[in-house]
Amino acid sequence: xxxxxxxxxxxxxxxxxxxxxxxxxxxxxxxxxxxxxxxxxxxxxxxxxxxxxxxxxxxxxxxxxxxxxxxxxxxxxxxxxxxxxxxxxxxxxxxxxxxxxxxxxxxxxxxxxxxxxxxxxxxxxxxxxxxxxxxxxxxxxxxxxxxxxxxxxxxxxxxxxxxxxxxxxxxxxxxxxxxxxxxxxxxxxxxxxxxxxxxxxxxxxxxxxxxxx
Amino acid sequence: xxxxxxxxxxxxxxxxxxxxxxxxxxxxxxxxxxxxxxxxxxxxxxxxxxxxxxxxxxxxxxxxxxxxxxxxxxxxxxxxxxxxxxxxxxxxxxxxxxxxxxxxxxxxxxxxxxxxxxxxxxxxxxxxxxxxxxxxxxxxxxxxxxxxxxxxxxxxxxxxxxxxxxxxxxxxxxxxxxxxxxxxxxxxxxxxxxxxxxxxxxxxxxxxxxxxx
Numbered sequence: 001x002x003x004x005x006x007x008x009x010x011x012x013x014x015x016x017x018x019x020x021x022x023x024x025x026x027x028x029x030x031x032x033x034x035x036x037x038x039x040x041x042x043x044x045x046x047x048x049x050x051x052x053x054x055x056x057x058x059x060x061x062x063x064x065x066x067x068x069x070x071x072x073x074x075x076x077x078x079x080x081x082x083x084x085x086x087x088x089x090x091x092x093x094x095x096x097x098x099x100x101x102x103x104x105x106x107x108x109x110x111x112x113x114x115x116x117x118x119x120x121x122x123x124x125x126x127x128x129x130x131x132x133x134x135x136x137x138x139x140x141x142x143x144x145x146x147x148x149x150x151x152x153x154x155x156x157x158x159x160x161x162x163x164x165x166x167x168x169x170x171x172x173x174x175x176x177x178x179x180x181x182x183x184x185x186x187x188x189x190x191x192x193x194x195x196x197x198x199x200x201x202x203x204x205x206x207x208x209x210x211x212x213x
Numbered sequence: 214x215x216x217x218x219x220x221x222x223x224x225x226x227x228x229x230x231x232x233x234x235x236x237x238x239x240x241x242x243x244x245x246x247x248x249x250x251x252x253x254x255x256x257x258x259x260x261x262x263x264x265x266x267x268x269x270x271x272x273x274x275x276x277x278x279x280x281x282x283x284x285x286x287x288x289x290x291x292x293x294x295x296x297x298x299x300x301x302x303x304x305x306x307x308x309x310x311x312x313x314x315x316x317x318x319x320x321x322x323x324x325x326x327x328x329x330x331x332x333x334x335x336x337x338x339x340x341x342x343x344x345x346x347x348x349x350x351x352x353x354x355x356x357x358x359x360x361x362x363x364x365x366x367x368x369x370x371x372x373x374x375x376x377x378x379x380x381x382x383x384x385x386x387x388x389x390x391x392x393x394x395x396x397x398x399x400x401x402x403x404x405x406x407x408x409x410x411x412x413x414x415x416x417x418x419x420x421x422x423x424x425x426x
Contacts, residue, residue: 002361110393112383112405119406148215152420156413159372163409166376167383170325174387180323192325193332196376200369207365210423 003066003209010063010201014056017194021051024191028184034096039103045096047168050117051195053089055161057082058124059202062158066209080135083128090121113171117164124157151210155203162199166192216279216422223276223414227269230407234264237404241397247309252316258309260381263330264408266302268374270295271337272415275371279422293348296341303334326384330377337370364423368416375412379405 025032025044032048033041060067061082068075094117101108109118131150134143169192178185238245238257245261246254273280274295281288307330314321322331344363347356382405391398 107393110398112379112386112402115402115406116379116409148421152417155420156417159375159413159416160409162372163376163379166325166329166380167405170380170383170387173325174383180320185323189325189328192380193328196329196373200372203372204365204369207368207420208361 003205006201006204006208007063007067010059010198010205013194013197013201014059017191017198018052018056020187020191020194021047024184024187028187034092034099039100042096042103043100046093046100047165047172049089049093049096050168051165053093054086055158055165055195056198057086057089058158058161059198061086062154062202063205066205076135080128080132083131087125087128090124094118094121111167111171113164113167116160116167120157120160120164124161127153127157151206155206158199158202162196165195169195216418219414219417219421220276220280223272223411223418226407226410226414227272230404230411231265231269233400233404233407234260237397237400241400247305247312252313255309255316256313259306259313260378260385262302262306262309263381264378266306267299268371268378268408269411270299270302271371271374272411274299275367275415276418279418289348293341293345296344300338300341303337307331307334324380324384326377326380329373329380333370333373333377337374340366340370364419368419371412371415375409378408382408 025048029040029044030038031041032044034045036042061079064078064082065075068078098108100106109115127150134146134150138146169188173185173188176184178188238261242253242257243251244254245257247258249255274292277291277295278288281291311321313319322328340363347359347363351359382401386398386401389397391401
């Protein structure tokens with residue numbers, strides 16, 4: 001029950017973050033479009049896909065063991081499939097920011113955000129491959145032995161992805177040279193808080209389920 | 214054993230982060246001093262105390278149940294005392310940044326970093342008070358019932374404190390107008406990665422201990 005109520009809160013803050021981000025990108029930042037001549041519209045693909053495509057779906061995948069009805073196999077398939085979709089959308093999101101850098105002649109991969117983000121994404125790919133290997137190749141004993149590490153590793157990577165999102169919002173705020181207490185910077189801050197609380201409640205859903213069982 | 218090895222990694226990355234931060238603040242940023250006419254030296258008290266005084270000590274307090282030898286009562290006293298020292302040092306660290314803002318006529322509490330940081334710190338104070346009340350007033354049953362929530366809440370707040378640290382490093386990098394791929398910005402990035410890995414391994418130490426027992 002405890003993990004059910006935290007998963008409801010996770011959904012609430014995830015959807016709030018999505019709405020706030022869409023208001024920011026569509027109303028203040030001119031829209032989202034990969035094939036545009038407007039560099040800002042190309043950039044906007046990055047925060048949208050990294051949050052809604054990657055972090056939000058990964059959060060759903062993590063919670064699937066507690067939210068999806070059906071057998072353990074069903075939950076596992078949902079968990080694996082959502083992660084696969086998230087990784088594909090994440091790759092497109094990362095391509096978008098490199099395309100933006102090319103358009104405005106900016107250097108790549110110099111900020112703390114980019115280091116955390118790319119590092120986390122690569123480790124995520126590895127974690128997914130490990131998980132897939134165990135799903136099809138591992139024995140029941142080896143799966144049981146690996147489970148605590150898979151869970152701890154997955155939670156750590158999700159935590160790192162949230163850090164990447166928040167440092168990314170900080171970087172964009174600095175790049176846009178927004179003034180303190182401007183309406184748009186408040187909107188970005190509230191988006192960041194909602195993303196953080198989404199992360200907290202997804203993590204709590206897993207944590208409480210494990211402490212109570 | 215699993216939680217022992219992750220606590221060793223937590224110490225390793227915690228100490229690396231501390232060394233890198235000291236090199237940054239002492240060598241590149243002119244030193245750390247609360248009562249200085251140099252605003253930069255006053256500012257430097259903030260990252261130093263928020264990391265070494267607050268986050269590092271809170272991490273030690275969290276791990277104390279798995280690293281401190283002795284009875285459960287001893288571990289609990291260490292856990293509570295370290296948190297108390299961390300909160301006191303954190304208050305001084307927060308005062309330092311407000312003093313810095315006054316010195317350079319900057320507005321307060323407008324950035325995502327400040328919102329996450331102050332929000333987390335206030336909730337931390339509440340969590341400590343709740344913990345203290347239960348330590349002295351609660352019955353054995355009520356303590357057992359509250360434990361999963363205390364652990365989940367504490368882990369969430371620690372996660373939020375790491376996010377505050379990383380967004381803080383991003384804010385300072387932007388404020389100092391460091392160029393991409395400058396030596397100092399690389400140093401700050403490595404400090405950030407070490408703080409992130411400290412957070413990850415402290416959290417894993419708790420997580421693995423709970424999944425294995």
